[in-house]
Amino acid sequence: xxxxxxxxxxxxxxxxxxxxxxxxxxxxxxxxxxxxxxxxxxxxxxxxxxxxxxxxxxxxxxxxxxxxxxxxxxxxxxxxxxxxxxxxxxxxxxxxxxxxxxxxxxxxxxxxxxxxxxxxxxxxxxxxxxxxxxxxxxxxxxxxxxxxxxxxx
Numbered sequence: 001x002x003x004x005x006x007x008x009x010x011x012x013x014x015x016x017x018x019x020x021x022x023x024x025x026x027x028x029x030x031x032x033x034x035x036x037x038x039x040x041x042x043x044x045x046x047x048x049x050x051x052x053x054x055x056x057x058x059x060x061x062x063x064x065x066x067x068x069x070x071x072x073x074x075x076x077x078x079x080x081x082x083x084x085x086x087x088x089x090x091x092x093x094x095x096x097x098x099x100x101x102x103x104x105x106x107x108x109x110x111x112x113x114x115x116x117x118x119x120x121x122x123x124x125x126x127x128x129x130x131x132x133x134x135x136x137x138x139x140x141x142x143x144x145x146x147x148x149x150x151x152x153x
Contacts, residue, residue, distance in 0.1 A: 004051065007041035013088035016048045021085040022094040024050060026148045030103070030137055032071075033058040034079035041084040061133065062126050071133050072140035074147040081151075089152050096145045103141040106134065 013021045024043070028036050035057040036042045042054040060079075061067060068076050080086060111131055118127065137144050 003046045004044045005046070007043035007045055007050075007084060009038060009041060009084075013085060014048075017045075017050060018089070018092065019095060019098075020048075020050050022089055022096060022152075023099050024052060025080075025083055025085045025089060025152070026096055026099045026145070027052070028058075028083060029074055029077065029080060029148050029151075030134075030144070031055070031058040032060045032077065032133075034060050034077075034082070036084050037079075037082045038084055038087075043084065059126075059130050059133065062129060070136075070140075072137045072144040072147065074144075074151055086152075091153070094149060094152055096148060099148075100141055100145045103138050103144070106138045108135070111135065 024036070027033075033055060035054065036052075042052065044051040044053060061071065074080065111134060115127065115131060
């Protein structure tokens with residue numbers, strides 16, 4: 001299985017990948033991952049497929065001095081303007097219905113199942129903070145998706 005290439009820095013988003021790029025942008029807003037930037041895309045591409053790599057800075061709110069009390073609100077996430085897809089999506093219509101549906105479908109049972117797969121030695125107080133973040137954003141899915149779209153207007 002080959003044919004992977006790194007995301008070409010500075011290249012426009014092909015129309016065939018615009019919908020997928022919007023999903024990636026929304027995902028990085030959801031996970032608060034500031035590390036998928038113009039100069040550090042952390043993406044691979046094969047044809048019309050995008051593969052996300054390197055999630056080590058996801059859930060960056062865990063290291064914030066002041067935690068955003070409403071994690072579905074994106075006003076404080078300045079890093080989104082440095083996102084690898086921000087300029088390519090800015091001002092273009094984006095359809096995030098698939099993302100919104102997936103977010104709403106992220107049930108407590110599914111999150112508990114995922115959490116149960118984490119090795120015990122990796123579990124600490126940060127896991128409950130991550131789960132709380134995911135649930136709060138899910139519970140405000142429509143507002144969150146509206147916030148993502150608003151950042152791209």
